[in-house]
Amino acid sequence: MLPQALQPGDQIGIVAPASPPNLSHLNSSLTFFKKLNLKVKLAPNLKCVDGYLAGSDEVRISDLHMMFEDPDIKAIFCACGGYGTSRLVSNLDYNLISQNPKIFWGYSDITYLHTAIRQQTGLITFHGPMPASDIGKSNFNPQSELFFKQLFLPTNVTYDESISPLTVIHEGEATGELVGGNLSLIVSSLGTPYEINTQNKLLLIEDVDEPPYRIDSYLSQLKHAEKLQVANGIVIGDFHNCTPKDQRPSWSLTEVFQDYFQEIGIPVLKGFKIGHCQPHISIPLGTKAILSTHTKSLIVQPGVKEGQV
Structure with a gap:
């Protein structure tokens, strides 16, 4: 289920379904969206703080539901990750989401929502940099900005060595739906009703600040759960600061x-x-993709369909 592409002048919503966002970075990100000719609506509970959560589970779910239900909101951006989305998935209204498909964007802890929403509704979602975590910071990379264009026009995302050096670990070529995201969040879904399905998929993994033995532990758990063996291919993203x-x-x-x-x-x-x-290259999750070690490339089909004028 593809969401509709954005049109200049559309309104987007920003929610905080995990940890409290850095409000200074969040405010700085609004200039970026204005440059894209997008209006921004902040969720009413966006500034709530409840320990390491951006408000109670109830208010975070309320904000998500409100943004999906609001016909004026054409895309929903998660302000940041952190922790908390796994607490929400059993109480989300997936029928509401199915009836109001729209662009849903984020990464890191948002991986749990990507997986749950895709597997419960079929909605294609987007793995990409977030307002308070990335976009509003002074080091936000211009190359990252370029990949927001895919939200306005159905476009294949082609990732090859013109973007970064790529290393072959095992040769081959495979096609499948691209799924996954943050490795620790993928593992935390195992044994739940929202356990990730990797059968005949291309599995994307990335993580941050985890020492090698922890990455080993996560991959071991995926292997024992037979999530690696049934995948068609593995896409290894960035593992920032994953050193002893x-x-x-x-x-x-x-x-x-x-x-x-x-x-x-x-x-x-x-x-x-x-x-x-x-840079952080944005990609849709749930669409078909081709991974080739021969051309050292990942080609991902569009994550939106032509919007209504």
Whole structure:
């Protein structure tokens, strides 16, 4: 289920379904959306703080439902990640979302919402930089900005070595729906009604600030759950600051990936600037994609359909 493309002058909504956003960065991001000729509506509970959560579960769900229900809102951007989206998924109104399909955008902790919404409704969603986490910061990369164009016109996203160097871990070419996101959030869905389906999919993984042994642990759990073996291919995004945290002996992150993927029998390509990084290349989740180690590329089909004029 493709959401409609944006039109200049459309209104978007910004919600905080996880942790409280940095309000200074959030406010700075509004200039970017104005440059895209988009109007912005902030969710009424956006500034709520409840410990490490952006307000209670009830108010965060209320804001999400309100944005999906509002016919004037054409896209919903999550302000930031952090923690909290797994607490919401059992109480979301998926029928409401199905009846009001629109662009839904975020990453990191938002991975749990991407997976739940896609598997409950079929809606294509977007993995991309967020207002308070990325867009409103002074180091937001111009290359990241370019990939917002895909929201206005159905366009294939082609990622090759013109963007960043890519490394082949296992050769091959595969096609499938692109799913996944933050590795720790993918793992946290296992054993729940919202467990990620990787059968015949291309699985995207990325993470931040996790030492190699933790990445090993996450991949081990996915392997035991047979999520790696049934995938058609693995897309390894950015693993920012995923280095040993003390002086004890450790594998490198490269050694961890080699151990899990070198003999897996499906194409595995790493080096994608997708995740907690700059630039951060935006991609739709749930659309068909082609991963090729021969051309060192990932080509993702459009995540929107032509909007109504």
